[in-house]
Amino acid sequence: MDGNGRWAQQRALPRTVGHRQGAKAVRRVVQACSERGIEVLTLFAFSSENWRRPRWEVDVLMKLFAATLRSEIRRLDEANIRLRFIGDQRAFSPKLQNYIATAAQRTAGNTGMTLVIAANYGGRWDMVQAAQRAAADIATGRLPSADLTLETFQRYICLADLPEPDLFIRPGGEQRISNFLLWQLAYTELYFTERLWPDYDADDLAEACAAFASRQRRFGQTGEQAAGAADA
Numbered sequence: 001m002d003g004n005g006r007w008a009q010q011r012a013l014p015r016t017v018g019h020r021q022g023a024k025a026v027r028r029v030v031q032a033c034s035e036r037g038i039e040v041l042t043l044f045a046f047s048s049e050n051w052r053r054p055r056w057e058v059d060v061l062m063k064l065f066a067a068t069l070r071s072e073i074r075r076l077d078e079a080n081i082r083l084r085f086i087g088d089q090r091a092f093s094p095k096l097q098n099y100i101a102t103a104a105q106r107t108a109g110n111t112g113m114t115l116v117i118a119a120n121y122g123g124r125w126d127m128v129q130a131a132q133r134a135a136a137d138i139a140t141g142r143l144p145s146a147d148l149t150l151e152t153f154q155r156y157i158c159l160a161d162l163p164e165p166d167l168f169i170r171p172g173g174e175q176r177i178s179n180f181l182l183w184q185l186a187y188t189e190l191y192f193t194e195r196l197w198p199d200y201d202a203d204d205l206a207e208a209c210a211a212f213a214s215r216q217r218r219f220g221q222t223g224e225q226a227a228g229a230a231d232a
């Protein structure tokens with residue numbers, strides 16, 4: 001989610017207002033995705049690099065995160081949405097960690113859309129935490145080192161139990177991945193739009209989905225092979 005600051009700047013408003021408007025866009029887009037029958041939506045809420053922002057802005061983002069979780073949890077639960085969180089949560093206040101755990105527990109049994117919030121997440125961090133956990137299992141003999149393969153290693157990467165993402169959407173005009181799901185995005189279709197996150201709505205989502213539908217996914221095969229597989 002990108003462009004909150006610019007959205008506010010364009011209106012000569014403080015960045016904080018852009019972040020609050022961005023939180024409203026989260027509610028809108030979560031609902032739109034859930035209604036479209038999307039199985040998994042992962043939102044990049046706060047990256048491991050966002051701590052580099054001015055202290056006051058980090059504080060605003062943390063407060064907004066906690067407040068949004070608290071105010072939205074009931075609505076999400078009623079919509080049968082299952083909440084999950086990825087990222088290193090140890091950096092958050094105990095109160096926020098508690099909201100996170102409560103939200104995940106409360107919705108764990110829901111069977112509708114899975115909403116993943118990436119908070120203090122980074123794609124490189126993800127790979128390192130996977131390597132650390134794999135190394136621990138090798139040390140205890142749970143994983144014989146000869147069995148460390150692509151398949152066994154990727155079980156340690158975040159969201160290994162979910163399908164790999166089909167579509168990556170970055171609003172806000174920048175064309176980069178910025179340390180999002182690096183491993184998981186290997187074959188994901190990338191989609192970039194100028195729309196600033198606070199303005200993002202169901203129509204923008206429909207546009208992104210239409211663009212996705214027009215792509216041919218080859219996964220390393222030739223166009224003919226992929227077309228054949230799609231017909232089969």
Ligand code: IPE
Binds near residue numbers: 022047050061172
């Ligand atoms: C995204 O908007 C919000 C977060 C990173 C949490 P930005 O704050 O990055 O907005 P711009 O890039 O300054 O417009």
Ligand code: MG
Binds near residue numbers: 002004
């Ligand atoms: Mg930005």
